[in-house]
Amino acid sequence: MKRDLWLQAGQTGWRVLAPFLLAVTVMAMAYLPSPEFILAMCGPAVALAYVYHQGVHQPALLPYPLAFLAGLLADFWAGGPVGANALLCFLLAALVVPQERFFRSVTFPTIWAIFALLCLGWLVAQWLYLSLYYWRPLAPWALIGQAVLAFLLFAPLSRLFAVFNAWVAGEPS
Amino acid sequence: MAAALGLMILSRVRPDMIETLRVHSHEVLSPVLEVAATPVRLARQGGDWIGSYFDVRARNQALRARLADQQALERTIVRLQIENDRLHELLNVTSWPVQVYGTVRVIGAGGGAYVRSVLVDAGTGRGLSSDLAAVDSAGVVGRVISAGRAVSRVLLLTDLNSRVPVRLARTDETAILTGDNSPLTKLMFLPVGSNATIGDVVVTSGHGGVFPPDLPVGVIVALDADGLRVKPYAQLDRLRFLSIVGLPRPTGQALGQDRAVAESDLERGQ
Numbered sequence: 001m002k003r004d005l006w007l008q009a010g011q012t013g014w015r016v017l018a019p020f021l022l023a024v025t026v027m028a029m030a031y032l033p034s035p036e037f038i039l040a041m042c043g044p045a046v047a048l049a050y051v052y053h054q055g056v057h058q059p060a061l062l063p064y065p066l067a068f069l070a071g072l073l074a075d076f077w078a079g080g081p082v083g084a085n086a087l088l089c090f091l092l093a094a095l096v097v098p099q100e101r102f103f104r105s106v107t108f109p110t111i112w113a114i115f116a117l118l119c120l121g122w123l124v125a126q127w128l129y130l131s132l133y134y135w136r137p138l139a140p141w142a143l144i145g146q147a148v149l150a151f152l153l154f155a156p157l158s159r160l161f162a163v164f165n166a167w168v169a170g171e172p173s
Numbered sequence: 174m175a176a177a178l179g180l181m182i183l184s185r186v187r188p189d190m191i192e193t194l195r196v197h198s199h200e201v202l203s204p205v206l207e208v209a210a211t212p213v214r215l216a217r218q219g220g221d222w223i224g225s226y227f228d229v230r231a232r233n234q235a236l237r238a239r240l241a242d243q244q245a246l247e248r249t250i251v252r253l254q255i256e257n258d259r260l261h262e263l264l265n266v267t268s269w270p271v272q273v274y275g276t277v278r279v280i281g282a283g284g285g286a287y288v289r290s291v292l293v294d295a296g297t298g299r300g301l302s303s304d305l306a307a308v309d310s311a312g313v314v315g316r317v318i319s320a321g322r323a324v325s326r327v328l329l330l331t332d333l334n335s336r337v338p339v340r341l342a343r344t345d346e347t348a349i350l351t352g353d354n355s356p357l358t359k360l361m362f363l364p365v366g367s368n369a370t371i372g373d374v375v376v377t378s379g380h381g382g383v384f385p386p387d388l389p390v391g392v393i394v395a396l397d398a399d400g401l402r403v404k405p406y407a408q409l410d411r412l413r414f415l416s417i418v419g420l421p422r423p424t425g426q427a428l429g430q431d432r433a434v435a436e437s438d439l440e441r442g443q
Contacts, residue, residue, distance in 0.1 A: 024205075025205060028202055028205040028206055031202070031206065031281045031282055031292075032206065032281060032282065033279050033280070033281060033282045033291060033412065033413075068176070068177065071177075072177075072180070073198065075180075076194070076195050076198040076199075077198065077199070077202060078286075078288060079195070079288035079290045079326065080286070080287055080288045081181065081184040081185070081191075082180050082181070082183075082184040082191050082194075082195070083177050083178065083179075083180035083181030083182075083183075083184055084177075084181060086176075086177045086180060087174065087177035087178065087181070090174060090177060091174075126286070129181070130286070130287055133184075133185060134287070134333065138287060142286035142287060142354065143286045145286075146286050
C-alpha cells in the first residue's frame, strides 16, 4: 500500500518535471550562437508557451514554483535584468490554471487567440519594466519581434508539449 | 510574487549579486549547450564544406589575387615595423605590454531583446576575470563582464550598456564608443570642433584599464541624428573563437611598491 503511494508520487513527480525539463532543454537550445541572435529571441517564447500550454491542458501538473522557475531561467539566460519573466510566468500560471473548466470547452484557435492577447500584455509589461530599468524609453521593436515569435512558435511548441505529455503519461498522442 | 519583485529590485540595486547567480546558472547550462551545439556545429561545418567544394575554383582565383595584395602589404608592414622599432629605440619608448589569456570558444548567446552578449567556454579556471578585453581576428569584440569557473560572459560592443574608451587613429581625438543594440555603434563625447569624418579608423585609447591601447575597433561609416556611427571590424553576429587579452595586472608585491613610491612622493610634496 505504502509502496503504491510512493510509486504514484514518483509518477506524478515525473509527469510534472518531464515537460519542465523539456522546456529547459528547448530554451537552452535557443541560446546557441546564431546570426543576429535570432535563436536567443525565442528564449522567453519557450517559457511562456510552456507555462500557458501546461496551464491550459495540464493545470494539475503545473505547480506555480515551476512556472516561476521557467521565467527565472529565461531571465538569467537572456542576460538582461532578472525577475520580469519570472513574475510574468507566475502571473500567467495564476491566471490560466484556475480557468480549467473554461479552457476545456474551447478549440485550439481560441486558445491561440487568447495567447496572442497574453503576448501583447507581456510585451507592454516588459517594455515598461525595461524602460524603467534602463531609465529611458527603449525602442520597442525587439520586444515586438519577441512577442510575434512567441505567438508564432506557440502552435509547434504546444504540439511538442502535447506529444511529450502523452508519451510521459504512456498515452497515444 | 514577492520573490520575483525582490529579484527585480535586487537586479537594479545589486547587479553584481545577480551577475554571480547568472554565471552559476550558465555553468549549469554549459553542458546542455555543449551537447546541443554539437549537431548544429557539425551541420554548419558540413554546409561550409559543401559550399567550399562547389566554389573552390572561384575562391582560388580570389585568394590568389588577395595573396598578391597581402604580400605587398606584408613588405610594407615589415618595413614599418623595422622603422618603428628603430624609432622606439632612439626615443627610449616602452610599448604597452598586453597579456594574452588564451583563445576561447563561443558556446552560447545570451541575447534577450536588449542584451548583446556571448558565453565562452573558459572562466577563472583559466585565469579569466571580469574586465578583460575580448578580440577576434579582426578587432575588439567586447569585454568580459562576469567569470565563473568554466564559463564567462562577454558583453559585446553593440550592447546597450557597452562603453569603450576609444581614439581616432587619424586625429588622435578621444571619445567613448557606446552600443544601442543595433549593428552599428555610436561615437560619443568627441571634443568640440572635432573633424572626425566617415572613413576614420577607431582604435582603443587604453583609458579605463580594461582595453589595451591601439586595438582596432572599427571604422566610421555614417553620420545620423545620433552622431557618428562606427561599424565594428569584428563580425559580432558570427563569433566562433575569441582571444582574451588585458593589461598585465600588478602583483601584490608590485602594488606595494607602487603604493610606497606614491606615499614617498606625497611626503616629498608636503
